[in-house]
Amino acid sequence: MKAPSIKGFGTALKTLTLIPWPFKEDEAFSASLSWFPIVGLLLGLILYGISLPWDILPLPRWPEMIALLMVVADAWITRGLHLDGLADWADSMGSFRGKEKRLSIMKDSSLGVFGGLVLIVALLAKWIAFERLFASGSTIWLLAIFVISRDMLVELMSTLPYARNGEGTAKPFVDQASKKQRIVSHILTLLLCAPFGPLALILLGAAFLETRVFRIRCRIQFGGITGDLLGTAAEMVEISLLIVCAFLGRNILIYTGWGWLI
Numbered sequence: 001m002k003a004p005s006i007k008g009f010g011t012a013l014k015t016l017t018l019i020p021w022p023f024k025e026d027e028a029f030s031a032s033l034s035w036f037p038i039v040g041l042l043l044g045l046i047l048y049g050i051s052l053p054w055d056i057l058p059l060p061r062w063p064e065m066i067a068l069l070m071v072v073a074d075a076w077i078t079r080g081l082h083l084d085g086l087a088d089w090a091d092s093m094g095s096f097r098g099k100e101k102r103l104s105i106m107k108d109s110s111l112g113v114f115g116g117l118v119l120i121v122a123l124l125a126k127w128i129a130f131e132r133l134f135a136s137g138s139t140i141w142l143l144a145i146f147v148i149s150r151d152m153l154v155e156l157m158s159t160l161p162y163a164r165n166g167e168g169t170a171k172p173f174v175d176q177a178s179k180k181q182r183i184v185s186h187i188l189t190l191l192l193c194a195p196f197g198p199l200a201l202i203l204l205g206a207a208f209l210e211t212r213v214f215r216i217r218c219r220i221q222f223g224g225i226t227g228d229l230l231g232t233a234a235e236m237v238e239i240s241l242l243i244v245c246a247f248l249g250r251n252i253l254i255y256t257g258w259g260w261l262i
Contacts, residue, residue: 040150085231
């Protein structure tokens, strides 16, 4: 199997973040899909890096503010792209209308009541989870969480058709997605999660199950996938895993790595 091109990494980086890529990108959108978990790792490292000064320097600990910085950084670096998709999805589902109307509502740039409420809940959930992870010294798990959530996007793009008849931001990625990119993305995700131990693999399995359920709903309710639905999936998986890891608190450190099995 041919190794992913570094040009594809540039495409993935510019697609999922606002981080500049000074080199040439790959013209084939599909070449970027294998790099999605790596971009997720980079995002996790950035958020983890925000917490490091308070861990290694004698600075006053203020978990709530650190968590707020993480929420802001997460939204800013990703351009709020996934949050926007989550809000559009909520507005479409809150309309209780048919498929075409739901797709039309998602394309509308205005924010409705349902979208606004879901955004508030999502950001609050992230803030609470980030705060607890930092307070318990478990922010290293952000790396695995972001890797898994971005890998699930590849799972959806490679197993669902594009839902709209016209053009869309995600259409080239969905149309060009293949089994090869799916396999490579999953393998990279397994390798990146392996150092965290069996618990990370359990989280990966849970995320895969959540994504498969969402995939079924997308096919039934929308006839496929769109950029907004991909953003929704990323946020759903990310928040779900954050809550699980935050719930475990300091106890998650006991199950970090493989040593506890010995």
